[in-house]
Amino acid sequence: MPAKGARVEMIEAPPEEPRELKAQDAVHVELVSRTFRTKRGPIQALAGMSLRAAAHEVVVVVGPSGCGKTTLLELICGLQRPDSGTVRAAPAALMPQRDLLLPWLSAIDNAGLALRARGASREDARRAAGPWLERFGLERFERTRPAELSGGMRQRVSFLRTLLAGKPVLALDEPFASLDAITRQDMQGWLAHVLVAEPRTVILVTHDVEEAVVLGDRVIIMSPRPGRTVSEIDVTLPRGARRRTDPAVVELRERALAALGVQP
Numbered sequence: 001m002p003a004k005g006a007r008v009e010m011i012e013a014p015p016e017e018p019r020e021l022k023a024q025d026a027v028h029v030e031l032v033s034r035t036f037r038t039k040r041g042p043i044q045a046l047a048g049m050s051l052r053a054a055a056h057e058v059v060v061v062v063g064p065s066g067c068g069k070t071t072l073l074e075l076i077c078g079l080q081r082p083d084s085g086t087v088r089a090a091p092a093a094l095m096p097q098r099d100l101l102l103p104w105l106s107a108i109d110n111a112g113l114a115l116r117a118r119g120a121s122r123e124d125a126r127r128a129a130g131p132w133l134e135r136f137g138l139e140r141f142e143r144t145r146p147a148e149l150s151g152g153m154r155q156r157v158s159f160l161r162t163l164l165a166g167k168p169v170l171a172l173d174e175p176f177a178s179l180d181a182i183t184r185q186d187m188q189g190w191l192a193h194v195l196v197a198e199p200r201t202v203i204l205v206t207h208d209v210e211e212a213v214v215l216g217d218r219v220i221i222m223s224p225r226p227g228r229t230v231s232e233i234d235v236t237l238p239r240g241a242r243r244r245t246d247p248a249v250v251e252l253r254e255r256a257l258a259a260l261g262v263q264p
């Protein structure tokens with residue numbers, strides 16, 4: 001049997017050691033550093049990284065490839081520990097960078113995987129996941145395996161699996177990066193509406209500055225490796241009703257690109 005347990009671990013925050021929060025923040029990362037020891041010497045992924053998210057806030061993290069974004073999400077989900085600094089977070093579920101759907105399970109069984117991992121029977125997990133698949137426009141694909149789903153459908157199943165883990169914090173690692181531009185825009189609009197209907201604290205990582213401004217309450221710009229926060233942009237426009245052509249959205253996008261050092 002493939003390493004089912006390992007994948008379940010990616011979905012579920014570990015049960016050990018509750019990482020309590022003192023303020024009302026759902027996520028509090030303070031001056032965190034993380035270095036990987038490799039055969040070719042140490043690689044410092046993060047150096048003095050800080051970030052906070054209040055309950056139900058959507059914080060989008062943008063940064064160049066290799067600056068430590070996935071490492072940051074894994075720290076928040078308790079899958080790694082910092083070398084120094086503090087990570088406090090309410091229980092968090094990770095939607096990994098690759099969808100990691102299990103190829104031998106149908107959409108509904110993939111969606112309910114976190115429930116099964118918590119001891120639910122297959123029938124109970126299906127009963128819980130079924131109405132969600134319907135809400136996510138996947139009702140005709142409940143029994144379809146991942147290989148026969150489109151990229152956007154796979155991402156919806158993967159997101160649903162993360163949501164059904166039942167954690168207050170969702171850590172989404174480049175959820176739409178593998179999709180074509182049209183599907184990506186559709187999925188961004190879809191996620192914005194889901195989060196209005198089902199508020200969660202979200203830390204979403206992306207390379208896409210426009211995605212950050214369309215989805216986030218706040219955009220965190222990271223430096224190249226070793227990553228840390230170099231700029232924060234508040235997006236005060238109402239979520240779920242932002243158009244990418246709005247002058248305010250365009251201006252925020254330009255600000256974010258400038259903070260990343262990208263020339264117009």
Ligand SMILES: Nc1ncnc2c1ncn2[C@@H]1O[C@H](COP(=O)(O)OP(=O)(O)OP(=O)(O)O)[C@@H](O)[C@H]1O
Nearest residue numbers: 036038043044045064065066067068069070071072
């Ligand atoms: N388990 C590991 N062992 C050794 N090095 C690692 C490990 N995980 C990450 N790294 C290194 O740490 C750095 C940051 O990696 P990370 O995956 O967090 O970057 P990222 O910002 O998510 O990149 P991308 O945008 O390409 O996904 C990289 O240089 C990577 O090679």
Ligand SMILES: [Mg+2]
Nearest residue numbers: 069070071097
């Ligand atoms: Mg990554």
